[in-house]
Each structure stands twice: as C-alpha cells, then as structure tokens.
Amino acid sequence: MVSTEKPQYRVIGTSPVRPDGVDKVTGRAEYGADIKLEGLLYGAVLRSPHAHAVIKRIDTSKAAALPGVKAVVINADFPAQASGDLDLGEGRANPMWLVDNVLAGSKVLYHGHAVAAVAATDLHVAEDALALIEVEYEVLPAVIEVREAMLETAPVLHPELRTNVRARGAPAAADRPTNVALHMRVEKGDVAAGFAEADVVIEREFTTSQFHQGYIEPQNATAFWNRDGEVTVWTSTQGAFSVRDQVAALLKVGVGHIKVVPMEIGGGFGGKINVYLEPVAALLSRKTGRPVKMWMPRADVIRATGPTSSTFNRVKIGAKKDGTITAIHAYLAYAAGAYPGSSVGAGVSCATAPYSLDNVLIDGFDVVTNTPKTAAYRAPGAPASEYAVEATLDEVAEALEMDKMDLRLKNAAKEGATNAMGQPLAKIGAVEVMQAVKSHPHYTSEIQGEDIGRGVAMGFWFNGGMETSSSATVYQDGTVGLVLGSTDIGGTRASLAMQLAENLGLTMEDIKPQVVDTDTVGYTAVTGGSRTTFAGGWVAYDLGEDIKKRLVDRAARIWSVPVDQVRYEDGGVSGPAAEDGSARRLSFQEIAGKLQGSGGLIAVSATSRRNTQGAAFAGHIVDVHVDRETGKVSILRYTAIQDVGTAIHPAYVEGQIQGGVVQGIGMALNEEYYYDDEGHMLNASLLDYRIPVANDVPMIETVLVEVPNPGHPYGVRGVGEVPIVPPQPAIRNAVADAIGVKLYHTPMTPARILDELLPRE
Amino acid sequence: MTTTEDGILIRTTINGDPTTFLASQRDSLLEALRERLNMTGSKEGCNNGNCGACSVLLDGRLVNSCLVLAAEVEGARVDTIEGMAEGEQLHPLQRAFLEEAALQCGICTPGFLVASRALLAENPRPTEEEARFWLAGNLCRCTGYDKIIRAVLKAAGEMDGKR
Numbered sequence: 057m058v059s060t061e062k063p064q065y066r067v068i069g070t071s072p073v074r075p076d077g078v079d080k081v082t083g084r085a086e087y088g089a090d091i092k093l094e095g096l097l098y099g100a101v102l103r104s105p106h107a108h109a110v111i112k113r114i115d116t117s118k119a120a121a122l123p124g125v126k127a128v129v130i131n132a133d134f135p136a137q138a139s140g141d142l143d144l145g146e147g148r149a150n151p152m153w154l155v156d157n158v159l160a161g162s163k164v165l166y167h168g169h170a171v172a173a174v175a176a177t178d179l180h181v182a183e184d185a186l187a188l189i190e191v192e193y194e195v196l197p198a199v200i201e202v203r204e205a206m207l208e209t210a211p212v213l214h215p216e217l218r219t220n221v222r223a224r225g226a227p228a229a230a231d232r233p234t235n236v237a238l239h240m241r242v243e244k245g246d247v248a249a250g251f252a253e254a255d256v257v258i259e260r261e262f263t264t265s266q267f268h269q270g271y272i273e274p275q276n277a278t279a280f281w282n283r284d285g286e287v288t289v290w291t292s293t294q295g296a297f298s299v300r301d302q303v304a305a306l307l308k309v310g311v312g313h314i315k316v317v318p319m320e321i322g323g324g325f326g327g328k329i330n331v332y333l334e335p336v337a338a339l340l341s342r343k344t345g346r347p348v349k350m351w352m353p354r355a356d357v358i359r360a361t362g363p364t365s366s367t368f369n370r371v372k373i374g375a376k377k378d379g380t381i382t383a384i385h386a387y388l389a390y391a392a393g394a395y396p397g398s399s400v401g402a403g404v405s406c407a408t409a410p411y412s413l414d415n416v417l418i419d420g421f422d423v424v425t426n427t428p429k430t431a432a433y434r435a436p437g438a439p440a441s442e443y444a445v446e447a448t449l450d451e452v453a454e455a456l457e458m459d460k461m462d463l464r465l466k467n468a469a470k471e472g473a474t475n476a477m478g479q480p481l482a483k484i485g486a487v488e489v490m491q492a493v494k495s496h497p498h499y500t501s502e503i504q505g506e507d508i509g510r511g512v513a514m515g516f517w518f519n520g521g522m523e524t525s526s527s528a529t530v531y532q533d534g535t536v537g538l539v540l541g542s543t544d545i546g547g548t549r550a551s552l553a554m555q556l557a558e559n560l561g562l563t564m565e566d567i568k569p570q571v572v573d574t575d576t577v578g579y580t581a582v583t584g585g586s587r588t589t590f591a592g593g594w595v596a597y598d599l600g601e602d603i604k605k606r607l608v609d610r611a612a613r614i615w616s617v618p619v620d621q622v623r624y625e626d627g628g629v630s631g632p633a634a635e636d637g638s639a640r641r642l643s644f645q646e647i648a649g650k651l652q653g654s655g656g657l658i659a660v661s662a663t664s665r666r667n668t669q670g671a672a673f674a675g676h677i678v679d680v681h682v683d684r685e686t687g688k689v690s691i692l693r694y695t696a697i698q699d700v701g702t703a704i705h706p707a708y709v710e711g712q713i714q715g716g717v718v719q720g721i722g723m724a725l726n727e728e729y730y731y732d733d734e735g736h737m738l739n740a741s742l743l744d745y746r747i748p749v750a751n752d753v754p755m756i757e758t759v760l761v762e763v764p765n766p767g768h769p770y771g772v773r774g775v776g777e778v779p780i781v782p783p784q785p786a787i788r789n790a791v792a793d794a795i796g797v798k799l800y801h802t803p804m805t806p807a808r809i810l811d812e813l814l815p816r817e
Numbered sequence: 818m819t820t821t822e823d824g825i826l827i828r829t830t831i832n833g834d835p836t837t838f839l840a841s842q843r844d845s846l847l848e849a850l851r852e853r854l855n856m857t858g859s860k861e862g863c864n865n866g867n868c869g870a871c872s873v874l875l876d877g878r879l880v881n882s883c884l885v886l887a888a889e890v891e892g893a894r895v896d897t898i899e900g901m902a903e904g905e906q907l908h909p910l911q912r913a914f915l916e917e918a919a920l921q922c923g924i925c926t927p928g929f930l931v932a933s934r935a936l937l938a939e940n941p942r943p944t945e946e947e948a949r950f951w952l953a954g955n956l957c958r959c960t961g962y963d964k965i966i967r968a969v970l971k972a973a974g975e976m977d978g979k980r
Contacts, residue, residue, distance in 0.1 A: 323921075546922050755966070
C-alpha cells in the first residue's frame, strides 16, 4: 500500500471475516428467491416477441380459466400515472414511464417488454397460463442504433416526446416528435481558441455496445397485500427504501403502508434499483389475498433489465508540443433504451475529469431506442465517455512522441483547479495515482514477445454521499447491536461494523450488524454510487461519538465525579483517581455490565446527509497478447492502481477493484448485445452474452494508494465504481501497441480484430 | 419411482439422509431441492447450465442441478452445499473462502464450493491454471475470480498437507 498521512488504526486496515460469512458459505443466507410463505403463489410474466408494436387487444380469459391460476394482471390494473419525478437514489424515474416499463401500456417498446403477469399455485402452471394469453400486435419498425434513432426519419417511440435543450448557445428544439429526449452541454473557456493554439489536433469517433450488469442472481420479488391494506415486499435490492417509494408511487399507496424487507442480494452493480417485479407481485397478491413470489428467467433478465447505453462518441483533443492540452471537444450520444433517462449526464461530467483543462466543450444527447430501458451500471455513463477520451489521448501522445503517462501527468487534475463544470476540486489523488502508475514495475518493465502490447488509461468517478440512517444499542455483555438500512452487497456489514469498532476501541466481532426492513430504521438511500462505506461510515462514527458521550456521562454518575473529569479512551472510560489513590477505569465491557443498574441500557440513532465524499481516480496498466490466427486477445498481466482514501477492509477493497476490472475486461473484449434487423435480441444467455469466466483472466494485481478524504473521519473514499472505467481504453491501447491496429469499437471481439488483420478483398 | 396422481414419488439420498419426495415430471432437480425440499443453498442463476450456481454432486459427479430432472435422482446420492460442513466444523474450502475474502455478494459461492470440492477430490493439488479451467463452469460477477482461485489453492494445500 502507498500511504500518506495515515493515522494509526486498530481495526481499520485489517481484513476480518465478515459477520455474514458463515451463512454465505453454508447456503443458509436467505436471498430473495429463497423465501417460503404459507399459501405462496408463483408469478410469471408474458413478454413481447416484438421490438416495437401497438398492443391492439389482450385477452386473458383462457389463462384465467386454467385450473391453478389465481389472477392475471395487465397495465390497466395499475392506477393511471401522470408525468412526475421519482428519486431512485442512483438515477431518477418518471412514474408514467416506469409503470409502462413494468407492464407495457398501449405499446411495447422492446423485445422482452413485459405485457401481462399470472399468479398460480405452481410455477409450471403459471408458465402454461402465459401461453394462453392472446395478444394482438400491430408491429412497427424498430430503431436500435443511437445515431439512427436521432435521424428525423427514424421510427418514433413516443409521439409526445420533445427535446429538452439544456445547452447554452444551442438552437431551440423543433416542436415535432423526436427520439432525442435531452441535449445538454458543459462548456468552459473557449475551445476554438484552444484548438487554434494547438500543435496537434486529433479527432476520433467511438462506439460501444450495450453491456449488462450480469449479476448472477436474477431479479426477484415476493409480495403480500394483506386484507387490512398493509403491503409487505421481500426482494433482493440495492435500496429497500427506493423500492418502497417506487411501489408506493406506482400503486398509489402511502409509503407508511408498504414495508420492504431487503433479502440478501446476489449482485446488483446498479441494476437492482429500478423496480420490475415488485409492483406486479403486489398487484397479483391484492387480487388473490395470497403472497406471490416471482423471479426472472435469465433471458428476461438480459432482455428486460439493465443494461447500459450503447453509445456513439466523438472526441477532439488539441495539444501543444510540450503536452499541454489546449482544448477538448466531445459529442456524446447515449441510447436510453425505451424511455428517456440514460446516464449521459454523468458521461459528460466525467469525460475529461482526470485532467485540468482551460477549454472544454461537451455536448450530450439522451436518445430513446427500441431496447430495454437502461439502468445504472457501475460508474454509470463514465466508462463510455472516458474510453473515448483516453483512447484519443493515447493517439495524441503518439503524435507528440511523448510518454503516455507524462502526457497525462502534465495535465493532471489537482486540488484547487476546476473541473469542466467550473467547480473547484477538493483534495484528490489523481497525481499520486498517475505517479504510482509511472513508477510501477509493470509500467517500467520491458515488453517481451511477438504481438504483445501494453496499454494504460486513467479513470474518474465522483462517488456519492446521500442519506444514510443507523441505530445502535449497547448490550450488557459489552457487544453493540448495529442496525443498518444499507443492504449488504459485498461486505457492508463488515466495513460499517469496523468503523464503529474503531471509534469505540472495540473489535469488529464486538459489533453485531444487521440489515433491517424499512419500518425498522431511518431512511437510507441505495447501496450504490460508491457511497455506502463513506456515508454508512459517517453514521457509524456519529453513533460511536454519541455512545462515548453517554458512557462518559454514566461513568461520572456511577463514580459521582464531574463529567469533565471523565474521558473515553482505549475502549473504556477513565476518571480521576479515587480517594484511596486507585485509578478509576471501566472497560467498555465493564461499564456495559453496569448500565442496567445505573439508568438503563444505551440506544442511539443517527442520520447523515453529508456530501463530502471525495472523488476516486484509478490508473490501470495491462499487457495483452493478440493471436493473429484467431483474433483472440489474452490478458497477460493487469495492474490496477487506485486512490482509495483509506482502505477500511483492504481485502474487500481489492475485491471491488478486481471485480470492476474483470467487468471492464468483459466490456473490452466479449460482452455485447446482438440484435437482428427487426430488433430481436439474439443472445439472451450468460454464455452467449459472454461474461468473463475464470480462465479468461489472470490474477489482477492491485495497488491501493491512500490519499485520505478530508471529508470523512477515517478518510474513506468510495472505491467500488471507478475500477470499471479504465479497462476498455487500457486494453484498446494495448491491442494497438501489440499489433499496430487501432480499434474504435468495444467489445474488441475476435471477429472485429480479424476484420482488421485479414487482407481486404 | 412411483407415479401418483400428484406427481412422482422419488427415493434418494441427500447429504447422507434417505429422502423421499413428491415432484412434478417437469421439475428439475434444482426446482425440487429449492421449492419442494426447501434446500435453497443451491441457487438458480440461469436455469440453462451456464452459471454453475446450482452445482451439486450426483453420485459424486459434479452436475448442474438445473439440467437434471428430479426423476433422475431415484436411487442416487445427491450432495449439496447444505451437507458440506460437518458438525461444528466448516469444510476447509468454506474456511478458506471466508479467510481469503473470496465472496462478495455470495450468490455464486455455494456453487463454487461444491465445484471446488469436486475438483479437489479429483485433483488434490491443482495448479492455478487447472483450477481456473475446472471452475470455468461457475460464473462470478463480483470478485474477478482472483480471490476465489487463491482460496481454492489455499484449501488444497491445507487438505493435501493433512493427508
């Protein structure tokens, strides 16, 4: 670990076994689909075979008549929705579009769009019933590709949609139907003047495929609408409160009547924030009076949830001979899928963020297409725009005959400089990360062998703050119960318990964390946005401060001494010496044992809304081999360097980085949505979509650079998202180095590489 | 195997326990385990043999339980994640997965543990490459496989050392 100004910690920086570990290695941990309730019904969803069609008629009578079928629902069973704005925690949603995505309204807008749902006594019966639902479609032409969707001649998804122009200096939108939902612009300085100063100007165009989050656990939901009107939803989600609020909005039920019980979650990566099945299961339960469990077949997960935007991005960079970047102009077009709301905003904000620039102009477009409505995916929006910038930057370095890291260091973002939006940067580790890349033995080593190349790239992600609540109770045996609203997606219980333990001078094992339902803890935003260890850590710290203060008060009362003479230190309370000269000292465990007899046990709660999260920077180095016969790219060595602030649980920080890197490798090399000319999605299975498997990748070396975040008591920065940003450009740059062929599309599949290598006919 | 009006009666041995259960002809072994026997440690990730989250041993052979019909286990021996720990003791692989932080969300973990157990039964000291090829049928989206492979190699060393 590379570390600066790090205090001595006792718990932070160790890697204990997680509190929920034994349940997860013995199969006892209860994920959403594992739930069993008395009288349980099974739900299944009928989906559209067309990418774009008007629903002329739905007849569910034959399905409803099948023995064992208890209810059938369609879009019309939901209350009507007006246009609005729902905060999902990582992204927003318009309830009018959200309800139509959950069950299609007058049109289906993508292959796999949900049309109707059935509840039956047995899953097989429910599936049989789907085949009995008659739907008459009027098929319309579909548009899949983002640039085609922007053409005036393109099929229109939403006739009422007009472009929302939030771009100073851009022409106002015409009052005619369009697929372009948003045109936004970020501008700083004068790019024309910047390009005029440049010695080298390079402009390139890039496209990226849609990528799916690829969590191994399919979406699931179980709901019970009791006959007193109280609704309970059990689901695997990144945000129980977000699910509650979405279900409440779609069903027009007050949030106080909906309890969401977060089950263990089998991966999310941003994809388990939007609701899909929860409101449908609730409707089916209302109709039947029985609990209804649903989970998605894998093909539905791929066709109808997630994915990222496919994108088209043009980047123009001007630089002087000494490497100073004089201007960057970017044009980013992101496919939102069936309804507006891609992550192009974050793509715009992040595109040039690793660098301090005087002249930047970035236009972003949010465009609807006949593909699944996109959802957040790990640093949503950032990988595509930063890929385009980092790949173009490599060509600038080549034109200037400059070391690739020297060019980046020359322009590195620094504390006090402003980003493209003109906001000043807080203390960040961009320079430290770039220097660590440049001096790393991987970067300085010789490349040996034929068709082997090396690439580097930087990455940036904001990280989130947002609202988190927790409560804690000191038990009489000296342990502390810690109640969390943040679902544990990969070590949350451990990382938050460790921060409370650190503050109280206890061990992680003394803290008993549990994740609870929405009736049992204060509002907590999603586990996402790399915010959980940061915001949850702040709350754990606040709880610790409160507990320490109360223990000091109690000790003063027990000892009959003034409060200001009692201190909390080294995991216990110390007071002034007694009259006989003996030291007054009670360990945490000792005073915990005296609480009941001296005024009662201590219970505290806290909420944090701090937004001092601190940004994350990453720099990756990769060596690849390209097989000229097959076009296959093999990753030979991979080093991921990242400013992690303070690593609370280093093994889990490494795991986040390694996992993010391998997802990025999938984007770079194999993962892709294939559509036919009518817009049918053709590869809806994990191995046809092709997420990386164990023998696709080597060990991923990590270097944790620790530049503590001054906005957090333990210096925490979010770590989870930024590692997915650099792999696409780093591998693309490495392939170019290996075989001298520059690619402008990800994934760089064997077929695309062979296309470049084989002689043209 | 007896066919009744309600389905078929299947007699098998699960984790050493003689077990009789009623299943539909269409039930996969995974469905029978999860929905009929309430043994939910085996997970459904794909239901088509891609992901390995439902891995079990059938007469000692590693299979995806989603690709086996429940009716096929008549008279067979099935070993699932629920039978991996013995008494108070975790299996060395389970311990190694915890110590090496080889799980994040944990949904793929039961399948990886069952598949790794089968690997070590066949090849007690696999190389990294052998472990990666054997486990290529188990998908993990969280870890990037690094810590899983380390955990398997560590457990192999411990178990082989005790032989």
